[in-house]
Amino acid sequence: MPHFRALTAPTPYLFFTGKGGVGKTSLACATAVSLADRGLRVLIVSTDPASNLDEMLEVTLTDRPTPVPNATGLSAMNIDPEAAAENYRSKVLEQLGPEVPPDERSTVREQLSGACTTEIAAFDEFVGLLDGDIAGFDHIIFDTAPTGHTLRLLSLPKAWTGFLKDNDRGASCLGPHSGLKMQEDRFRKALQALGDSKQTTIILVTRADRGAIREAARTAAELDALNLSNQLLVVNGRFHATDPTDVVAVALERDQDEALAAMPASLTKLQRDEIPLLGFDIVGLVALRALLSPTHQPSLVSAEPGTEPVNLPGLNRLVDDIAQGKHGLIMVMGKGGVGKTTIAAAIAAGLAKRGHAVHLSTTDPAAHVSFVVDGVMPGLTIDRIDPRVETERYVAKIMASRGRELDEQAKALLLEDLASPCTEEVAVFHAFSHIVAEARSAFVVLDTAPTGHTLLLLDATGAYHRQMTSQVAPTGAGRIVTPLMRLQDPNHTKIILVALPETTPVSEAASLQDDLRRAGVEPYGWVINKSLAVSGTRDPLLRLRLERERTQIARVQNGLAKRAFIVGWRVKPPIGVEELRSLS
Secondary structure, three states: OOOOHHHOOOOOEEEEEOOOOOOHHHHHHHHHHHHHHOOOOEEEEEOOOOOOHHHHHOOOOOOOOEEOOOOOOEEEEEOOHHHHHHHHHHHHHHOOOOOOOHHHHHHHHHHOOOHHHHHHHHHHHHHHHHOOOOOOOOEEEEEOOOHHHHHHHHHHHHHHHHHHOOOOOOEEOOEEHHHHHHHHHHHHHHHHHHHOOOOEEEEEEEEOOHHHHHHHHHHHHHHHHOOOOOEEEEEEEEOOOOOOOOHHHHHHHHHHHHHHHOOOHHHHOOOEEEEEOOOOOOOOHHHHHHHHOHHHOOOOOOOOOOOOOOOOOOHHHHHHHHHOOOOEEEEEEOOOOOOHHHHHHHHHHHHHHOOOOEEEEEOOOOOOHHHHHOOOOOOEEEOOOOHHHHHHHHHHHHHHHHOOOOOHHHHHHHHHHHOOOOHHHHHHHHHHHHHHHHOOOOEEEEEOOOHHHHHHHHHHHHHHHHHHHHHOOOOOOOOOOOHHHHHHOOOOEEEEEEEOOOHHHHHHHHHHHHHHHHOOOOOOEEEEEEEOOOOOOOOHHHHHHHHHHHHHHHHHHHHHOOOEEEEEOOOOOOOOHHHHHHHO
């Protein structure tokens, strides 16, 4: 049985965070089931816009606690971002009072319609749980959104403290000052509860690979900066080879050992638990109980690999198809941890290798593109959309254009308004729009943030589209082309969805595909990444996983993807220009 300290003397609140794809939800659900099986009353809550708690627990969830069948004492809920946003808007509008005219109410409601408000509202719901809005549970477990999104939520009270100080001007992009000020003490108390080691354990989940560890170290440092140092490190999916002659198994174990040996001091100082890699998908109560309980561990038996070959083209075919054009935007999307950055970098390197000028960029706050490429290549330009830099640039632009005719006091008020936490959202959207337009004359490959963050960006794109098209006649000289229109144009944009050949990543990519289609954006194709199906491994554990891979590959190939491509698991990590070239 894996030793898991969080279950030894569990605190009332257990907060699971980490890079997307490391197994936060699996561990959070397994912990919840384990505590409920002890006779405790447990609530598990997801704050992730791309939550898959429903799939894990095999029950349909809402934004209120729902009992989980066959797990007495366990309830679960998803914080619905849209419902939370509407509730938050109502709270703020109530603060205006009856004397406020309808046109001002309408203005405030419009100010509260963006993705930033949705994020704040979700945090407000989260704070309510810490504040005791739901009583009657011994433990509340939080399964959080991917790291960057979660840290942004956690930092909001800190950002608002500066924004609210000496601000008595009324409405802002977050709604009336009075409505926001009302929440400030509540938010501060919530952050104090998160940092109290007697009340909360922050479980930082990672995998034994370099990218996930690097992200975990960044997370640990940023949590420390928020005085949230009550952290426990969990390395999930730890693998040990059983056959010393199996090249694939030995290489996988060596790669994990090397990644852990190079772990930075910010992580080595933490208490650490390791959870072994298992030969089955962690979906459903049976699998969740097996993850942490010795009495539920199945015996490991050798599996005979399937005889049917996986009949899918490689990444080189995808790059060949894209390279037939002369320009365009290639957006690489998917759940965190599936290898989006590697696939985006390989596509960019492949296009450059074929003689095209390529701009590779990222909207991911973690920004691992330069680390993966690790070199220079003719025709390839690499950068990132840095939220801090873009915000500074946006503020300078606004001050230059609108501040010229203002006196010093008015300039100070404008600058104060631009210190709002929402300004970053607008600034990143402007940078994203610029990149979308750049693809009219060159190849632009965009490595996106994990799914939930990307959907927020698409929401901003859609809101801008609706605003602009409502102001311009649909035909005639004034017709405009918005970023959303370019994303909807298959001649301009190719969306590539990346998934691992596992149940949850495939399901989440399918859900993302549905969201894109509702926005009128049709994905070009899927890439199934890190597949063991053609590796030739004889390791009994890996062979068990291999058979489950085939099921998911067939699911993608035969029902989900218009075009599907496959990238095999590689003994040597695909880092550096030469490795990326060989992929594509």
